[in-house]
Amino acid sequence: MKKALGIALVALLAGCASQTTQPDEELSADSGYGSGMSGSELMGSGSGRPSYFSQLNDPNSILSQRSVYYDYDSYTVKGEYRDLVLSHARFLRDNPDANVILQGNTDDRGSREYNLALGQRRADGVRNMMTLAGARDAQIESVSLGEEKPRALGNSEAAWSQNRRTDILYRGE
Amino acid sequence: MSNYRFKSLRGVWMFFFWLISTPSFAQLNIEIFGGGASRIPVAIVPFAEENALPQNLTPVISADLQRTGLFRLIDPAGSSPHAPVEVVYSDWANRGANALVIGRVAQLPGGQVEIQFRVMDVAKKSQLTGLALTVPTTQLRAAAHRIADVIYEALTGDVGVFSTRIAYVLKRGERYALQVADSDGYNAQSIIEYTEPIISPAWSPDGSQLAYVSFENKKPVVYVQTLTTRERRAVASFKGSNSAPAWSPDGKRLAVVLTNQGGSQIFLVNVDGSGLQRLSRSSGIDTEPNFSPDGRYILFTSDRGGSPQIYRMAVTSSESGNAERMTFEGNYNVSPDYSQDGKSFTFIHRHNNQFNVAVQEIGSRQVQILTNSRFDESPSFAPNGRMILYATEINGHGILSAVSRDGQTRQHLTVQSGDIREPAWGPLPKWK
Known part of the structure; x- marks a missing residue:
C-alpha cells in the first residue's frame, strides 16, 4: 500500500516538472515517499546534532559542495551541477529528518524585482530536480534573495558569475 | 499694499509633518549636465530682507527652475528691484530676460514669515502673477518650492512638481x-x-x-x-x-x-x-x-x-x-x-x-x-x-x-x- 502511494506521488511530481529530465533510476518507486516515511520513524527525535552532518561536511564528498552557478539571464541547472544536485537529493531521500533551504541569487544588473523573481526561479528549479530524485517536498524550502545579498562585489564578470547562484543550506548546520 | 492683488494662500497652506526626529544623514546635491536649446530666460532678484531669514528663498527657487532644463537664469547683478515701480524694464530686456521675479519678505511675530513675490513680463511691462504666503520659518524651503511651482506654471502653462x-x-x-x-x-x-x-x-x-x-x-x-x-x-x-x-x-x-x-x-x-x-x-x-x-x-x-x-x-x-x-x-x-x-x-x-x-x-x-x-x-x-x-x-x-x-x-x-x-x-x- 505504501509502495503504491509512493509510485502515485512520484508519477504526479514527474508530471509537474516540464523542464527537468532525470535518469530513470532516480524515478524508481523505492526512492519515493514510501521509504522516506519509515526512515523518519526510525530516526526518532534523538537529542544533539544529527550524525549525518559529518557526511555533509566531508571535503571528499560532493555533498560538501553547496552552490549551483548559472549563465547570465538563465535558470537552467547546467550539466556540470547535475551530480551535485542529485547527490543532495539522494541524501535528503535517505535522511528524512534533514531539511534544506535553497537560496536563489542573481547578479546586480537590471531590475531588483525581476532579479528577485529570477532568483526564485533558480531555487525552484533546483527544488524540482531534488523532489524528482526522491527528496520530499516538505524537506525543501526555496526562497530568493534576488540581487540583494551579493557574495562578490564589483562590476566584472568574475563577480557577477559568483552571484548567479543557488545555495543549498541545511537547517541546523 | 492693499492696491496690489495678491492671491492669499493663508489657511490652505498645507504641509506634511514628519514626526520622526532622526536628522537626515545624507544630503543630495544637484549637478546639471546639459540643457535644451530653447530655454526661457528668467531673472530672479534676491527678495528684500531674505538674508535675515534662516534659509534664503531665491537660491532654492533658482535651482528648482534650472533643474528642469526649461529655463536659463539671467544674472541680476547690479539691479535689485523689489516692487513693480522699481523695475526698469529696458534694463532687463537688454539683459535678455523675458521674465523677472521680484519679492520681499517680512518676519512676523510668532516665528511666521510673510513672503510676497511677483512674476513680471518684461516685454509687456506687466505682472504675470503674484502671490503672498505666510509660513513658519521652519517651512521656508517648502515655501520656496511652492513659489517655484507658481513661476513654473505661469511661464510654461504646465503644473509644477517642485512641492512633491x-x-x-x-x-x-x-x-x-x-x-x-x-x-x-x-x-x-x-x-x-x-x-x-x-x-x-x-x-x-x-x-x-x-x-x-x-x-x-x-x-x-x-x-x-x-x-x-x-x-x-x-x-x-x-x-x-x-x-x-x-x-x-x-x-x-x-x-x-x-x-x-x-x-x-x-x-x-x-x-x-x-x-x-x-x-x-x-x-x-x-x-x-x-x-x-x-x-x-x-x-x-x-x-x-x-x-x-x-x-x-x-x-x-x-x-x-x-x-x-x-x-x-x-x-x-x-x-x-x-x-x-x-x-x-x-x-x-x-x-x-x-x-x-x-x-x-x-x-x-x-x-x-x-x-x-x-x-x-x-x-x-x-x-x-x-x-x-x-x-x-x-x-x-x-x-x-x-x-x-x-x-x-x-x-x-x-x-x-x-x-x-x-x-x-x-x-x-x-x-x-
Whole structure:
C-alpha cells in the first residue's frame, strides 16, 4: 500500500516538472515517499546534532559542495551541477529528518524585482530536480534573495558569475 | 499694499509633518549636465530682507527652475528691484530676460514669515502673477518650492512638481533606510531603517502612505506605512516571496507579486490585506505590476515569451492568462511606469550591455532611449510627466538622477556617501 502511494506521488511530481529530465533510476518507486516515511520513524527525535552532518561536511564528498552557478539571464541547472544536485537529493531521500533551504541569487544588473523573481526561479528549479530524485517536498524550502545579498562585489564578470547562484543550506548546520 | 492683488494662500497652506526626529544623514546635491536649446530666460532678484531669514528663498527657487532644463537664469547683478515701480524694464530686456521675479519678505511675530513675490513680463511691462504666503520659518524651503511651482506654471502653462516628495532606499554600510525627501533631495527623513534590504517603495495616490518590501523577516514581505503616524502593517506576508507592490489609482487595492501558488505571479489585495485575488496566470515570471492612471490596465514584466518584456493586461474580476506584449526591441525590457496621462510608459531597456531609461508611446509604439549610462534602474515619472527620476551608478556608488522627458536635460542628485536606489516620485500634494 505504501509502495503504491509512493509510485502515485512520484508519477504526479514527474508530471509537474516540464523542464527537468532525470535518469530513470532516480524515478524508481523505492526512492519515493514510501521509504522516506519509515526512515523518519526510525530516526526518532534523538537529542544533539544529527550524525549525518559529518557526511555533509566531508571535503571528499560532493555533498560538501553547496552552490549551483548559472549563465547570465538563465535558470537552467547546467550539466556540470547535475551530480551535485542529485547527490543532495539522494541524501535528503535517505535522511528524512534533514531539511534544506535553497537560496536563489542573481547578479546586480537590471531590475531588483525581476532579479528577485529570477532568483526564485533558480531555487525552484533546483527544488524540482531534488523532489524528482526522491527528496520530499516538505524537506525543501526555496526562497530568493534576488540581487540583494551579493557574495562578490564589483562590476566584472568574475563577480557577477559568483552571484548567479543557488545555495543549498541545511537547517541546523 | 492693499492696491496690489495678491492671491492669499493663508489657511490652505498645507504641509506634511514628519514626526520622526532622526536628522537626515545624507544630503543630495544637484549637478546639471546639459540643457535644451530653447530655454526661457528668467531673472530672479534676491527678495528684500531674505538674508535675515534662516534659509534664503531665491537660491532654492533658482535651482528648482534650472533643474528642469526649461529655463536659463539671467544674472541680476547690479539691479535689485523689489516692487513693480522699481523695475526698469529696458534694463532687463537688454539683459535678455523675458521674465523677472521680484519679492520681499517680512518676519512676523510668532516665528511666521510673510513672503510676497511677483512674476513680471518684461516685454509687456506687466505682472504675470503674484502671490503672498505666510509660513513658519521652519517651512521656508517648502515655501520656496511652492513659489517655484507658481513661476513654473505661469511661464510654461504646465503644473509644477517642485512641492512633491520623493522616496528612495539608502544603503550605508549594513544599514538600509527608506527615506523621503523634497523633490530636490533636501529634507531627507528616514521612515524606517533595518539591517536587511528594503526595495520597491510605492506612493499611495494621496501621498499619505508608502508600500514597500522589507526583508527584515529574512524573506520579502509587503508593508504599508502611514507617513505621519509611522503606523504600518503587513499587507502581503504569504508563504514564499511577497513583493512589487503597486497602488490602484483609487488607493484601495495593491497589486503584489506572490510565489505561494508557484512561480512569481501577480495578485490583487485590499490595502487592509483582505480580498486576495489572483490576476495573472503564466508558467513564467510575472512581476513589476503598474496600474494605468484610469485603473483599467496593468503593465508588468514577464518572461513568458522567453526574455523579460513588458506586457499589458486588463484588470478584471477574474484571473487571466491574456496579456498584450508591449515591447519588442531587444531582449530585456523591465520596470514599467505609466505617465500620468496614460499615453506612455518609462522602463529600463538593455542594449549593448547597458541598462538605460527609455520611454515608449503606447499608441505608436515609438521608443526613445533617454540615457547613456551603464546601470540605470527603477525609472519613475514625475506627476506632470515632464521628468523621470531613476537610479544609476557612478564610481561604484548608487545615486539618483533625473532626466527630462525629451532626454535633453539630465542631472544627478548625489549623495555624499552610501548607495541610493529604488526611487519613486510622489504624487502632487493635495492642494494642487
